[in-house]
Amino acid sequence: MPIRVALVNDYEVVVHGIASMLRSHTHRVEVVELNASSHVAEPVDIALFDTFTQSRDDGTGVVRLLENPYVDKVCVYTWSTDRSLRESALRLGIAGYLSKRLSASDLVSALEQVHKGEVVVSDEPARLPLIGGDWPGREEGLTAREAEVLCLITQGLTNAQIVERTSLSINSIKSYIRSCYRKIGVDSRSRAVLWGVEHGMQLDRVRVSEPDIPGSRD
Amino acid sequence: MPIRVALVNDYEVVVHGIASMLRSHTHRVEVVELNASSHVAEPVDIALFDTFTQSRDDGTGVVRLLENPYVDKVCVYTWSTDRSLRESALRLGIAGYLSKRLSASDLVSALEQVHKGEVVVSDEPARLPLIGGDWPGREEGLTAREAEVLCLITQGLTNAQIVERTSLSINSIKSYIRSCYRKIGVDSRSRAVLWGVEHGMQLDRVRVSEPDIPGSRD
DNA sequence: CTCGACTCCACCCAGAGGGGTGAGGCACGG
DNA sequence: CCGTGCCTCACCCCTCTGGGTGGAGTCGAG
Known part of the structure; x- marks a missing residue:
């Protein structure tokens, strides 16, 4: 079972x-x-x-x-x-x-x-490789953290909001933004958002049918 | 004929x-x-x-x-x-x-x-109504200029680049941005880009067949 | 005439964002 | 051991963005 x-x-x-x-x-x-x-x-x-x-x-x-x-x-x-x-x-x-x-x-x-x-x-220390994961942008060479930050940018969040979301410091966020932008070849947030939109980093909203909640499919 | x-x-x-x-x-x-x-x-x-x-x-x-x-x-x-x-x-x-x-x-x-x-x-002064025109965002209440500026934002352009594109002053651009953001209910460029993406303000690239230029369909 | 809408522009100011530099810790491979 | 990559963070500096205020001109409707 x-x-x-x-x-x-x-x-x-x-x-x-x-x-x-x-x-x-x-x-x-x-x-x-x-x-x-x-x-x-x-x-x-x-x-x-x-x-x-x-x-x-x-x-x-x-x-x-x-x-x-x-x-x-x-x-x-x-x-x-x-x-x-x-x-x-x-x-x-x-x-x-x-x-x-x-x-x-x-x-x-x-x-x-x-x-x-x-x-x-589970008490695994960081000595084992990351197994359980895939993320948008991985194929494009983004690390998990870079991808996470870029996904949040693509959702329209400010750096401060990303800080709250990830519980990292503003300086870490900026570091990820810098390295991420370098990898995807953009130099502004607008361009980053567009890159994210084009590469599947928007929230996936259409996945499972939800017959009893009419509005949540928007 | x-x-x-x-x-x-x-x-x-x-x-x-x-x-x-x-x-x-x-x-x-x-x-x-x-x-x-x-x-x-x-x-x-x-x-x-x-x-x-x-x-x-x-x-x-x-x-x-x-x-x-x-x-x-x-x-x-x-x-x-x-x-x-x-x-x-x-x-x-x-x-x-x-x-x-x-x-x-x-x-x-x-x-x-x-x-x-x-x-x-044609020497029409600005005394006649705008006849020949439709634009993205018109139904959402954007004026032609606001829509134009927002379309350029949605293309990822900076304000300075929009100045070049439209031959207006930076101050006019900012005015349009302000009024536009108020109308569509956003307060940042990222959000504006996303709004533009969702409302058909990205460049339309798929329109006519071009049999002899293979790459231009991207 | 007034008012509102639209276009266009100026100036002020604060903070959001992005470029740089550097550092520490950990893991892994040569 | 060293170098590289990843994660995390600090600090410096500057530009870009967006909020505000105000103004001028034109037009149409009441």
Whole structure:
């Protein structure tokens, strides 16, 4: 009886990346793909929330999932080793804080433990390569962080808003912007937005049908 | 024998606006719609070049048309009453400088005169309403100038570049930006670009087939 | 006549953004 | 060990952007 897992993130590439990773474990997990603005409208055992562009302090995305009666358990799936982010997420009531550095089978094992009622924190230090991830712009040579920042720019956020969203310092954001612009060959925000639009960095809004919420398809 | 007229501008809405205006004169003019980055690839009697977002001093768009062996005559179609713009255009060798304030039948008459070999400058003062025009964003309440500036923003141009493109002062550009942002409800350039993208203000690139230039369809 | 809309422009000011430099830590490969 | 790449951050400096204020002229409608 496979665990039913909803993969939650606003970028199709991101959830596709996780889904393909779990492909060889279909006897243990059954995967549903959702974006972060969707409501889970059918029962799932676990919602696996990928933090790409969503790792804000207040855990907004996570809170919505925690409050969803269709969702039994919520896990955060992240590359962040930030202890305070982890503690806040756990305080919110998540059942798992899972590293993107877990191998596929370790991830599935962790999900199985979560399903059994344990609270799982994967303690992988940054010594393992980033396995669990794909992101828009990866093929164009952007690092995960650069891509994340560019996605947020493409959403129209200011640097200050990106600071809030990512819990990084303004100086880090500017560094990523600089390196990112160099890689994609733009020198202004407008051009960056246009690049992002052309390269699939807008929020993916059309993914799953939501028969009971008419306005959320906009 | 109708005069064959190519309507030239980068925005589909703009050339559609002219085409619909000329609809009741099909016995006198035969209309082809092109965008400004297309090459005229079949013989036309007159290329009618609409200056929306294209009214730069150096007449780049016009020059290309003047050099095209398929184009017999080139006319500029504009709302500008700027005398120096007009003089430069005439010096480039255009056969007509036609106001968007002309009625449809007056426009057709002017085109007929041009076809007969005359150089036509329509001298309409700004006392007549703007007839010959449609533009992206018009339905959303943007004035022609506001829309023009926003289209250029949506192309990723800086204010300085927009100054060059429109031959207006930086202060006028800023005024239009302010009023435009107020109308569309944005407060940053990124948001304005996104608004423009969502409202059809990107350059229209897919219009006519160009069988002999493989790369220009991108 | 007044008023509002549109076009065009000036000037002031603050902050948002982007270029640069440098640094520390970690991992990995040669 | 060193170099490279990635992440994270600091500081400096300058330009670009966008908010404000005001003004002039033209036109059309009331």
